Amino acid sequence: xxxxxxxxxxxxxxxxxxxxxxxxxxxxxxxxxxxxxxxxxxxxxxxxxxxxxxxxxxxxxxxxxxxxxxxxxxxxxxxxxxxxxxxxxxxxxxxxxxxxxxxxxxxxxxxxxxxxxxxxxxxxxxxxxxxxxxxxxxxxxxxxxxxxxxxxxxxxxxxxxxxxxxxxxxxxxxxxxxxxxxxxxxxxxxxxxxxxxxxxxxxxxxxxxxxxxxxxxxxxxxxxxxxxxxxxxxxxxxxxxxxxxxxxxxxxxxxxxxxxxxxxxxxxxxxxxxxxxxxxxxxxxxxxxxxxxxxxxxxxxxxxxxxxxxxxxxxxxxxxxxxxxxxxxxxxxxxxxxxxxxxxxxxxx
Amino acid sequence: xxxxxxxxxxxxxxxxxxxxxxxxxxxxxxxxxxxxxxxxxxxxxxxxxxxxxxxxxxxxxxxxxxxxxxxxxxxxxxxxxxxxxxxxxxxxxxxxxxxxxxxxxxxxxxxxxxxxxxxxxxxxxxxxxxxxxxxxxxxxxxxxxxxxxxxxxxxxxxxxxxxxxxxxxxxxxxxxxxxxxxxxxxxxxxxxxxxxxxxxxxxxxxxxxxxxxxxxxxxxxxxxxxxxxxxxxxxxxxxxxxxxxxxxxxxxxxxxxxxxxxxxxxxxxxxxxxxxxxxxxxxxxxxxxxxxxxxxxxxxxxxxxxxxxxxxxxxxxxxxxxxxxxxxxxxxxxxxxxxxxxxxxxxxxxxxxxxxxxxxxxxxxxxxxxxxxxxxxxxxxxxxxxxxxxxxxxxxxxxxxxxxxxxxxxxxxxxxxxxxxxxxxxxx
Numbered sequence: 001x002x003x004x005x006x007x008x009x010x011x012x013x014x015x016x017x018x019x020x021x022x023x024x025x026x027x028x029x030x031x032x033x034x035x036x037x038x039x040x041x042x043x044x045x046x047x048x049x050x051x052x053x054x055x056x057x058x059x060x061x062x063x064x065x066x067x068x069x070x071x072x073x074x075x076x077x078x079x080x081x082x083x084x085x086x087x088x089x090x091x092x093x094x095x096x097x098x099x100x101x102x103x104x105x106x107x108x109x110x111x112x113x114x115x116x117x118x119x120x121x122x123x124x125x126x127x128x129x130x131x132x133x134x135x136x137x138x139x140x141x142x143x144x145x146x147x148x149x150x151x152x153x154x155x156x157x158x159x160x161x162x163x164x165x166x167x168x169x170x171x172x173x174x175x176x177x178x179x180x181x182x183x184x185x186x187x188x189x190x191x192x193x194x195x196x197x198x199x200x201x202x203x204x205x206x207x208x209x210x211x212x213x214x215x216x217x218x219x220x221x222x223x224x225x226x227x228x229x230x231x232x233x234x235x236x237x238x239x240x241x242x243x244x245x246x247x248x249x250x251x252x253x254x255x256x257x258x259x260x261x262x263x264x265x266x267x268x269x270x271x272x273x274x275x276x277x278x279x280x281x282x283x284x285x286x287x288x289x290x291x292x293x294x295x296x297x298x299x300x301x302x303x304x305x306x307x308x309x310x311x312x313x314x315x316x317x318x319x320x321x322x323x324x325x326x327x328x329x330x331x332x333x334x335x336x337x338x339x340x341x342x343x344x345x346x347x348x349x
Numbered sequence: 350x351x352x353x354x355x356x357x358x359x360x361x362x363x364x365x366x367x368x369x370x371x372x373x374x375x376x377x378x379x380x381x382x383x384x385x386x387x388x389x390x391x392x393x394x395x396x397x398x399x400x401x402x403x404x405x406x407x408x409x410x411x412x413x414x415x416x417x418x419x420x421x422x423x424x425x426x427x428x429x430x431x432x433x434x435x436x437x438x439x440x441x442x443x444x445x446x447x448x449x450x451x452x453x454x455x456x457x458x459x460x461x462x463x464x465x466x467x468x469x470x471x472x473x474x475x476x477x478x479x480x481x482x483x484x485x486x487x488x489x490x491x492x493x494x495x496x497x498x499x500x501x502x503x504x505x506x507x508x509x510x511x512x513x514x515x516x517x518x519x520x521x522x523x524x525x526x527x528x529x530x531x532x533x534x535x536x537x538x539x540x541x542x543x544x545x546x547x548x549x550x551x552x553x554x555x556x557x558x559x560x561x562x563x564x565x566x567x568x569x570x571x572x573x574x575x576x577x578x579x580x581x582x583x584x585x586x587x588x589x590x591x592x593x594x595x596x597x598x599x600x601x602x603x604x605x606x607x608x609x610x611x612x613x614x615x616x617x618x619x620x621x622x623x624x625x626x627x628x629x630x631x632x633x634x635x636x637x638x639x640x641x642x643x644x645x646x647x648x649x650x651x652x653x654x655x656x657x658x659x660x661x662x663x664x665x666x667x668x669x670x671x672x673x674x675x676x677x678x679x680x681x682x683x684x685x686x687x688x689x690x691x692x693x694x695x696x697x698x699x700x701x702x703x704x705x706x707x708x709x710x711x712x713x714x715x716x717x718x719x720x721x722x723x724x725x726x727x728x729x730x731x732x733x734x735x736x737x738x739x740x741x742x743x744x745x746x747x748x749x750x751x752x753x754x755x756x757x758x759x760x761x762x763x764x765x766x767x768x769x770x771x772x773x774x775x776x777x
Contacts, residue, residue, distance in 0.1 A: 130697065166775060177777045178696040180715045180757075182473075187687060187768020188607030191657050191712040195685040196619055198710050199544045199655045207773060208690065208711040210704045250593055250740035251694070251718055251756055276740040277592065277664060278632070279556025281495055318664060318740065319593060319758060321693030321718060349665075 004048040004159045007076050008037045009086040009102055011095045014141075015055040023059035023094075027068060029075045030055065036144060040085065043152035048159055052079050058094040061102070068098075069105045076106055083159050084110075088117030088147045089124060091139040096124025104131045113158040117151050118173075125173055133164070134173045228342035231309035233332060235317030235325075236283065236290035236349040237275030238266070247316055249276025255315035255328045257335075260308075264297040277318030278349045290347055309341055317348060351529040352579035353442040355421070355522030359449045362399055362481040370516050375449060377483060377513070386485065386508040391501040393490045398730050400452075400467050400482040405727040407471075408484055410462030410735060411761045412453045412499075412558075412591050413506045414477050414599040417446040417514035420583060427514060428507050428584040430565025438583035439576075444517035448480055450601055451513065453506040454731035455486040456498075462558075462739060463594025463761030464723070464753075471723040474763040476770050477601070484730050485509050495557055503589050506600070528613055530577050533623055533651060543621040544654035548578070548608055549644050549673055553590050553597065553661040554629040560589040561598075561661075563627055569636075573628040573643040575651070578609045586627065590661070593740040595717045595763040596689045598661055602762070607769050608657055608687070623651055628673070630666040637669050645676035659687040660766045663717070667702040678707040689714040689764035690774055694756065700774075714765060715772035717741075717758035725751030 012022045014035040033041050034053040041050050054075055061068045076084060084106045086099035096118045103114040117135035118125050125134055135154055137147040150171040157164055167174040183190065190207075197204040222228050239247060245256045263270070266287035273283040273290060288294040296308045313332045317325070336344060358373060365376030379397050387395055400406045418427050423441015426433025452465065465477050472478035487505050489498045531539060552561035554569035561568045563576075563586050576585060586603040609625070616622040628644045631637060648656055656677055660670040670686055677684050690700035690713055700716065736747040741759030748754070757763040764772060 164777070166777060174776045176697060178690055178692040178700060178716045178774045179777050180719050180772055180774050182771045183773040184771070186607055186771050187712050187714045187765075187773065188611045189768070190773075191608060191659075191685050191687050191768050192611040192615060194710050194712060195546065195655050195657055195683065196615065198683045198685065199546075199620070204710060206709055206711045207713045207775065208688070208700060209776075210706055210708055210711075211699045211701075213699075213704045246737075246744040248743045249738055250758060251691075251743070253743060276738075279559060281557055319691050319718065319756075321691060321698035323693050323698040 004082040005051045005079060006044070006048050006083045006085060007079050007081040008033065008040065008050050008053045009072070009084070009099065010035050010037070010053060010055055011098065012055060012057045017055065023057040025055070025057035026060055027054060027056040027071045027075065029053070036088070036148070039144065039148045040152060043148060044155060047156055048083070051081065056098065058098055061098040062094050065101065069102060072102055073105060073109050077110060082112060083155060084112060084114045085151065085155060086114070086116040088135065088137045088151060089122060090137055090141055090143060091119040091122050093123050096122035097127060100124040100128030100132065100134070104128055107132060115151060115155055115158060117147050120173055129173045129175050135171055136173050222343050225305050226303055227306045229307045229309055229340060230296065230305050231336055231341045231344045232291055232293070232296070232312040232347070233344050234291050234312070234314050234347045236347055237273040237316040238271055238283070238287050238291040238314050239274050241270050241272050243272070243274045247274045249274060249316060250319035252316040252320045252324070255313055255332065257311050257313050259310060260293055260312055261310045263293055265294040266291060275316045275318055275349060290349065292347070309339065350440045350577040350579050351527065352439055352582055354526045354528065354582055355442060355444040356447045356524045356526070357444060357517045357520050358447045358523045359481060362401070362449055362483060364399070368513070368516055370520055375446065375516070382509065382512055385512045386505050389501045389505065391490055391493050391497050392505070393488050395485060395487045395505065398484045398486065400484055400730060402467060402479050402481070404467045406467040406730060407464065407726040407733070408452055408454055408482065408730045409464040409733060410454060410457045410731055410739065411465050411594060412462055412502055413588055414601040414761065415451045415506050415510040416601050416604050417449065417451065417510045417517070418584065418604065419444050419514040419518045421518055425583065427511055428587060431562060431587055432507050432511055435564055437580070438585055439580035443583055444520065444522055446514060446517050450477060450480045450482050451506055451509040452477065452482045452484045453487065453502050454484055455502065456488045456732070457735045462591050464759050465761050466723055466726065469724050470721060471760055474721070474757055474760045474772065476762050483509065483513065486731055499558060499589065507587065528579050528582070530579065530622065530624060536621055536623055540617060540621040543619065545623050545652050546612060546620040546655045547623055547648055547651055547653045548612060548625045549648070549656050549658040549677070550625050550627045551658065551660050551666065551669060551673065552586065552627060552629050553666060555632050555665070558590060558592045562587050562589060568629045569631050571629060573626055573640055573647055575647060576625045576627055578613065578622065578625050581606055581609060581625070593663070593717070593758045594761040595741070595758040596662060596714070596766050598765065598767060599762065602765060602767055602769055606767055608659055608767050612657070623653070630662060630669045632665070637672060641669060641672035641676050644673050645680050648677050648682050649680045653682045655683040657685050657687060663689065663691055664702050671703040671705050671708060674708045675705050685710040685712060687712045687714070687766050687768050689766050690716040691718050692716045694718050694720055712768060713774050714768060714770065715763065716774045717764045718756050720754060720756050723753040723755065
């Protein structure tokens with residue numbers, strides 16, 4: 001079997017061109033290995049060969065990021081490699097960002113596996129760990145001897161299409177992706193054992209480390225409601241009767257936008273909830289309980305509010321991932337802004 | 350309180366002329382059983398079917414799974430306050446038919462019921478594929494409202510389990526397990542050096558198909574209360590809850606709660622398991638505050654050193670879970686919480702709707718958003734008409750060839766949060 005092809009990316013410093021004063025050098029490509037590629041080459045030589053090395057100055061990359069990415073992707077494409085390796089960048093911030101950005105771009109554009117290495121506190125790690133494998137290294141080039149075997153071992157797994165183990169097993173920075181597996185013991189037994197360890201003051205490993213929670217500060221209050229255009233947005237699943245967009249009862253893959261200009265009151269005859277996560281009986285009897293169109297129409301007529309927006313937006317919050325919720329919210333917010341909405345009433349269930 | 354739990358192991362279930370156990374085979378007289386469980390004016394027709402492990406059978410929409418049990422000595426009857434009088438149960442002797450269950454199915458009530466596959470990849474995820482299931486398919490009279498429909502099917506399930514459990518009354522069990530919990534002062538005297546541990550049992554109580562009953566009381570109307578662990582083994586807590594069926598506790602789980610069993614395994618050796626605090630998960634903030642205040646108060650009152658808190662459900666109940674954890678930890682009591690995750694189909698989203706640094710010891714029972722393809726089955730008990738709509742399903746879930754692509758949240762018991770199964774999740 002012929003050897004797999006690898007293209008390697010390094011900065012001007014590791015190429016021996018120079019330090020900060022040479023950080024503006026433009027991308028260039030050289031056949032074969034340069035700098036740390038020598039050590040990588042030695043550890044993967046049975047199965048793969050570094051066919052080319054791309055060198056780019058850190059300042060040039062970070063100041064001309066789109067051009068640099070385009071130029072480098074074209075260089076990589078010519079070699080039709082099986083794997084792209086960047087770095088390791090250790091704790092060098094701009095180099096880390098460049099390694100992460102170019103590795104992600106190569107993966108997105110060329111669809112080949114990519115790999116880099118850096119110190120967990122390198123800003124590039126936080127920016128790109130979700131997208132790519134970043135082998136955890138020490139904080140300076142002195143850690144090269146440990147970094148290379150770890151990177152080579154993951155590189156070979158990627159090249160052979162082998163299953164990648166946990167971050168601990170394969171020495172990469174956790175990507176924050178949750179995957180199911182069947183444990184040796186049932187959950188109840190694991191809980192009892194964990195509690196006994198916690199009681200004894202022994203070390204234990206939580207199975208789900210708490211995330212940093214995204215908390216949103218409310219905006220300033222509206223100054224004059226009577227001149228404001230108000231929109232309704234709900235995660236309570238209110239939809240026109242029959243659920244025309246087939247929004248799922250749980251884990252909604254979409255949201256709907258519906259015209260309420262003809263309604264002053266929602267009823268059992270015209271609206272319902274698609275939500276599968278709460279007792280739907282009362283919402284179906286009177287959908288205004290979740291989406292208060294009736295009250296807002298009254299307020300509109302009494303001049304308490306300026307105007308109720310013509311459309312409402314609805315999705316099902318039940319089991320819907322935070323990532324999807326954020327995506328829907330960003331799209332809805334964009335449209336609401338374009339429609340010059342002053343305030344939104346968000347209702348849940 | 351001391352309970353002897355006698356286990357009668359069943360290795361097959363067949364229809365027969367009389368309902369009895371012979372050589373490990375449970376025979377069911379279908380006509381007699383139908384007569385026993387029928388008669389509800391809200392139910393148009395009932396049928397009983399059998400589903401064995403390994404058979405190409407899909408049961409859906411599943412509402413409840415119940416183990417047949419009978420009280421042979423001691424106070425009260427099985428399912429107190431629901432079928433029997435409200436005597437306090439949990440002492441004396443109870444016989445259980447093991448490896449079998451009553452499963453209630455039939456026309457959908459909401460869009461929230463589950464799926465049990467008896468073979469194939471789906472069977473790996475549901476603990477109930479390993480049982481010989483006596484499936485009761487009950488269909489409502491036309492135009493019946495959802496609350497009445499749900500209540501009727503729920504009661505039929507309990508009646509069926511009681512009817513079948515009765516055959517174990519005069520059988521010598523294959524195995525007898527003894528569980529005992531003393532009143533707290535005696536137990537502390539008996540095990541002065543062992544850490545006192547309690548179990549905070551969160552019960553989902555949020556309306557239709559989200560309800561749970563304690564001695565027949567709708568648990569949204571209780572304040573947190575203390576129970577002996579053995580009371581659950583006699584059916585003190587029953588389920589009316591199957592919404593997003595992966596992480597709901599069917600009555601079978603309340604009867605066979607793994608956390609209670611495993612705490613008993615260590616009781617008197619490494620810990621002193623002093624009791625269960627049952628609490629609810631309601632929809633009002635004031636109720637959530639009150640209930641979590643009270644669980645923490647009762648945990649402190651019992652002098653606990655440690656507690657396991659199990660959740661039921663997800664999303665809204667995540668707030669109850671975190672409130673309980675935080676407040677109990679604030680009393681200086683070491684806490685482990687047991688939950689599951691909704692991390693998105695690709696696993697990259699945040700898993701819980703609430704979080705706190707105090708929740709530093711978490712057991713997870715898996716990401717319920719992961720999808721699975723359930724191959725077509727030769728036989729469907731119930732109907733797959735609603736698969737696109739059930740929680741975990743989506744438009745196009747049911748394919749032309751009868752296979753189903755769903756999130757595992759549609760599978761009954763897949764990510765059960767009492768740690769009933771082995772599924773878990775880890776970070777990559």
